Structure formats: structure tokens, C-alpha cells
Amino acid sequence: MVFQRGEPCRTLFVITAGELEVELDDGGATERVGAGNAVCELGLLSGDVPCPATGSALFESTLVELDGRDFGRLVADDAATLCGFLQRTFSQAVQREHVLGQRLRMHNATLQAALDRLQSTAEQLGRAEVLIGTDELTGLPNRRGLERHLAELRETRPLDGLGLLLVDCDRFRAVNSVHGHAAGDRLLQAVAHLLVSVAGTDDFACRLGGDTFCLLVSAPERANVLAHADCVIATVQGLLQVPRTPPLICPLSIGACLIDPEGGWRSAHAQATEALARAKRRGGNRVEWADAR
Numbered sequence: 001m002v003f004q005r006g007e008p009c010r011t012l013f014v015i016t017a018g019e020l021e022v023e024l025d026d027g028g029a030t031e032r033v034g035a036g037n038a039v040c041e042l043g044l045l046s047g048d049v050p051c052p053a054t055g056s057a058l059f060e061s062t063l064v065e066l067d068g069r070d071f072g073r074l075v076a077d078d079a080a081t082l083c084g085f086l087q088r089t090f091s092q093a094v095q096r097e098h099v100l101g102q103r104l105r106m107h108n109a110t111l112q113a114a115l116d117r118l119q120s121t122a123e124q125l126g127r128a129e130v131l132i133g134t135d136e137l138t139g140l141p142n143r144r145g146l147e148r149h150l151a152e153l154r155e156t157r158p159l160d161g162l163g164l165l166l167v168d169c170d171r172f173r174a175v176n177s178v179h180g181h182a183a184g185d186r187l188l189q190a191v192a193h194l195l196v197s198v199a200g201t202d203d204f205a206c207r208l209g210g211d212t213f214c215l216l217v218s219a220p221e222r223a224n225v226l227a228h229a230d231c232v233i234a235t236v237q238g239l240l241q242v243p244r245t246p247p248l249i250c251p252l253s254i255g256a257c258l259i260d261p262e263g264g265w266r267s268a269h270a271q272a273t274e275a276l277a278r279a280k281r282r283g284g285n286r287v288e289w290a291d292a293r
């Protein structure tokens, strides 16, 4: 070993015979320096700096060591020779920088490609998440989509000033058995469209499963919630006036309530379920209300 990385760089080595292997500090790259060349000149020029490389003689080599004083003498006595040989070593240093620069650019390109891949994977995951939360038949959010919506709502405010309509088709089983499953599917799509048209921009319609839907409406009071429910029932009544086979729509039952922020979603859902069951018991095609317990 002739010199080691990190040691103070106070000597210029001129190789007069043999060869040095210089390990650079850029991740293990090595370079061979043969007779007629010098190493560590930058240390002498730039002062007391740590050596950036480790140098070892590969086989028997002859080196002339010049310290700061010798270097000064050489500058005074033989500036032309010194210049020539510094020129050579500088151009080698520049070449080395060039190679390092190329390698860095390659690393950057690889990193950028990895980042691009990460971004597109994140986008795919985002799209998959939307799909998982969407009901395929109606395009409405499903139960999972509702849970996500509720979680987002809770992040910004308590479930305050919201009404819940639990909407269920009446005797829907008969539509399937008389007119076929495809007709039943179209009817469910029509119910979804109807709920979306009644929903305002802050409201949220979703399909909970089967022939049951839910509409969350921004409504401070019972009257506002009921207005939405009545609008749904009245629209269905209107559509039922148009005779269609298979039917375009079927009567709906609605259980309605205001969401009590303290009870949260679970308690509101239980209230609306109770009201919906009452609407069914009373023959369907109606709205029933449930107050918070």
C-alpha cells in the first residue's frame, strides 16, 4: 500500500517504473497508473485535504516522492516539465470526472425509471381501490364504498346534519321470477339512476346489496330528509303510471332518520332498518320515520 484513502494528502508520487492500482472513492472503481505518471498531485495543490483514493503497487515499482517543499522547488526550477506532467494528470482527472458523471446519469435514469414504475403502480392501486368500492351492475358505490365515504366524512366533521334513507324494492323477487333476471337487473339500474337524480352534490347514493340501496342526504332537519324520501316515492309513482313489460320500476319502501352524531352510523342504520321494516309491514310503497332512541 502506497497511500490510503482518508490520510492527509501531503506527497506527490511520480511513478518511474512499475504500476500503481488506484481504488477511487466512487464505489470500488479501480484505475492503473503506469510509469511516467503521477498521483496525489491535487492534494499538494489544494492543501491539507484527505486523500480520496487508496493506491497499491501491483508489482515491484519505483516511485519518486515529492513533498510540499520538493514540489515548490520543482515549480521554481523546472516549471515546464512540471506543467507537462500536471497537464497529463489533470486531463486524467477530468476524464475520471467524465466517467463518474456518466455513471451518475445512468444511476439517475435507473432511479427515475423505478420512480415512474412506483407511480404507475400507485395509480393502478388507486384504480383498483375505486373498483373494489363500486357496484358493477349500477356503477354506484357499494357497501365498501360507503364505508370509505363515511371514514372520509368522519375525518373532516362528525356525522352531523345528515339524513339516512334506506331504500328497498317491494316484491322484487317476483320481477325476477316473472320477467327474468336481466329485467330485474335493469330495474335495479333504474332505481340507482333515480336515487342519483334525487341526490344533491353533497349527497351520497349507494347500493348496499341485493335490492337495497341507501341515500345519505345533507339535511339539518327531519323535514328535509322526508322531502327527499317523498320525492323518490312520488317519482316512482309517476313512472308506474307508464305501463311497461317488463316493468321499468317497482314500488319502493323507505326507512328514514336523521343521523345522531353521538350514535353514529351503526345506530342510524338500526333506526332506518326498523323504519323500513315498518314500511314493509304496512304494505310497502311508503316512507316511515324513526327517531333516535
Ligand SMILES: Nc1nc2c(ncn2[C@@H]2O[C@H](COP(=O)(O)OP(=O)(O)OP(=O)(O)O)[C@@H](O)[C@H]2O)c(=O)[nH]1
Binding pocket: 137, 168, 169, 170, 171, 172, 173, 174, 176, 180, 181, 182, 183, 184, 185, 188, 209, 210, 211, 280
Ligand atoms: N336481478 C337481480 N336480482 C337480484 C340481484 N341481487 C339480489 N337479487 C334478488 O333480489 C331478491 C331480493 O330478495 P327480497 O328483498 O327478499 O325480495 P322481495 O321480493 O323484494 O321482498 P320484499 O322486500 O319483502 O318485498 C332476491 O330474489 C335476490 O335473488 C341482482 O343483482 N340482480
